[in-house]
Amino acid sequence: DGGITQSPKYLFRKEGQNVTLSCEQNLNHDAMYWYRQDPGQGLRLIYYSQIVNDFQKGDIAEGYSVSREKKESFPLTVTSAQKNPTAFYLCASSTWTGGVKGTEAFFGQGTRLTVV
Amino acid sequence: KNEVEQSPQNLTAQEGEFITINCSYSVGISALHWLQQHPGGGIVSLFMLSSGKKKHGRLIATINIQEKHSSLHITASHPRDSAVYICAVPLGGGADGLTFGKGTHLIIQP
Numbered sequence: 001d002g003g004i005t006q007s008p009k010y011l012f013r014k015e016g017q018n019v020t021l022s023c024e025q026n027l028n029h030d031a032m033y034w035y036r037q038d039p040g041q042g043l044r045l046i047y048y049s050q051i052v053n054d055f056q057k058g059d060i061a062e063g064y065s066v067s068r069e070k071k072e073s074f075p076l077t078v079t080s081a082q083k084n085p086t087a088f089y090l091c092a093s094s095t096w097t098g099g100v101k102g103t104e105a106f107f108g109q110g111t112r113l114t115v116v
Numbered sequence: 117k118n119e120v121e122q123s124p125q126n127l128t129a130q131e132g133e134f135i136t137i138n139c140s141y142s143v144g145i146s147a148l149h150w151l152q153q154h155p156g157g158g159i160v161s162l163f164m165l166s167s168g169k170k171k172h173g174r175l176i177a178t179i180n181i182q183e184k185h186s187s188l189h190i191t192a193s194h195p196r197d198s199a200v201y202i203c204a205v206p207l208g209g210g211a212d213g214l215t216f217g218k219g220t221h222l223i224i225q226p
């Protein structure tokens with residue numbers, strides 16, 4: 001079955017450590033996204049990538065880094081520069097059509113990161 | 117950039133009741149998404165619509181492009197419908213991706 005796989009589901013890290021969240025999709029989608037969710041707030045865009053080897057900052061990119069070496073994979077690294085890293089992180093993908101028309105979005109199950 | 121407002125924030129109803137959740141956005145869009153998030157956190161796409169109405173089982177989504185407003189209805193609600201329902205629209209402003217409402221936390225009591 002096609003879908004998006006995020007791992008791990010729960011992750012604990014000590015303050016000051018970098019941590020990388022995995023996101024893999026087998027939907028052959030061009031576009032992939034990382035969102036962050038905090039209690040009482042809507043999901044916010046961290047980074048997105050519309051094509052391999054290219055990515056763009058979203059609204060809250062500070063303290064995060066990404067790579068897109070393969071179409072299927074879009075890992076997110078939460079660096080020690082991120083001041084409040086504890087959050088729920090969601091990966092999504094879609095068939096990008098250049099914004100001409102809406103495309104259905106598919107979401108992973110999320111990773112809950114807790115930094116202690 | 118687009119902004120999304122959802123109402124109500126919280127909704128508790130009895131099993132069998134007809135449920136309506138509303139979503140308004142600020143900038144014209146190509147399509148609007150309704151999503152469902154269960155307690156584990158994973159999100160499922162319920163609908164993507166750009167005009168009119170769509171129906172899937174007991175769920176109905178409508179959109180009025182001119183008024184920048186959409187509604188999600190649940191008929192004959194059931195406790196398994198308890199979840200957070202989220203409306204999302206394209207970010208706009210030249211960026212790809214979606215902007216999301218804060219969600220409506222729905223609880224259906226037996």
